[in-house]
Amino acid sequence: MGKTEIPAKPKRVMALDASFVDASLILDTPVVGYTDYRSINGKLPDYLGDDRTTYASEAKAVGTLAEPNLEMIAAQKPDLIISAKVRHEKLYEQLSKIAPTVMSETTGPTWKENITLTGKALGQEELAAKELAAYQTAAKTVGDAINAKAGNPTISMVRFVDGPTRLYQNKSFSGIVFKDAGLARPKSQDVDDFAAEISAERIKDADADAIFVSVFADEKGLSAKTADQFKANPLWKPLAPKVHEVPDLTWMTAVGLQGAWVILTDLAKTFDVPDPVHS
Structure with a gap:
């Protein structure tokens, strides 16, 4: 300013x-x-x-x-x-x-x-640089371990909100963490943008080797209702075994380093690789 x-x-x-x-x-x-x-x-x-x-x-x-x-x-x-x-x-x-x-x-x-x-x-410039460097190192370590163990899996991020369902792309918070970790994205999400909105007919666009799903906690429960409708759709059936539910608070709204560390920890747990240590 x-x-x-x-x-x-x-x-x-x-x-x-x-x-x-x-x-x-x-x-x-x-x-x-x-x-x-x-x-x-x-x-x-x-x-x-x-x-x-x-x-x-x-x-x-x-x-x-x-x-x-x-x-x-x-x-x-x-x-x-x-x-x-x-x-x-x-x-x-x-x-x-x-x-x-x-x-x-x-x-x-x-x-x-x-x-x-x-x-x-x-x-606190020095501490800021140190904290960011520690995160970048941890992201690469977790990503390398996941890629080695699971053979470079593709990672999808789906969010149910009180509006159109979103697939999160490279410029979203979670998308940036995936990129820092060196994790591959499906075609629908490997785009330098924030998110793509999909209807139930485009459920297949959410497919990947691992599908992370969060549900926004809106007051009227519309997000959960949409999630239930998607999950009841026959097109969702082949995706269901690959779905991992994650907290909306940390994966979506916690846009900062603390949230990024939580995403890395959740990724490590999902793929059963060593947890990143944030000192």
Whole structure:
């Protein structure tokens, strides 16, 4: 957004997008606020582990991702506010009056670049580089082990949501993790895009040697209903033995390093290869 001056190493971060909560915590910096969004509702999710008590004991929800509450943000006395233009560009001036504010261009596919940006804002560039390098090494190790054991299997990612069913491609969060691991994708998903939407007639497009499936937990249960309809379809029958159900929270909404480590761990368990160790 231009130039932001951060006078001292931040100790009270307001992370207005879930990926920046992940990034701040993994960079050993206290988070005092976050916004509620789908899976994050009044408390930080379990996949963030011990960091929730070590670095987020004071963290409070300050409204929703769509509508952060400026008064609540100010009450937490942050010394840095971090978000993305795609989320809160219109609030930049107001947020900047509360504390130095840094915004990435976007979220999602740029999650690794956003960790580097967060490292810069927190004065933790070295740790950010170290954390990213550790993840890249682990991804390659897990992927190499899977390819050696299972003969370079193709990996499909299907998500049932409260709308058209999606196949996740190379520029999605899970797609980036698969790519980092060097895992092959079926033709329908080996595309430099985010996702393809499919109807029940195109179930075969979801086929691969291993099919990972997540179901978004919408309030009306529409995603689960669609999943049941797909699974009852005769076209799904040959796919069913290759399906592995995975948590939507970590595989889809946890767009950050902590989530990426969980995906690697789940992949290792699925193919029975050694777990990656995140120290």
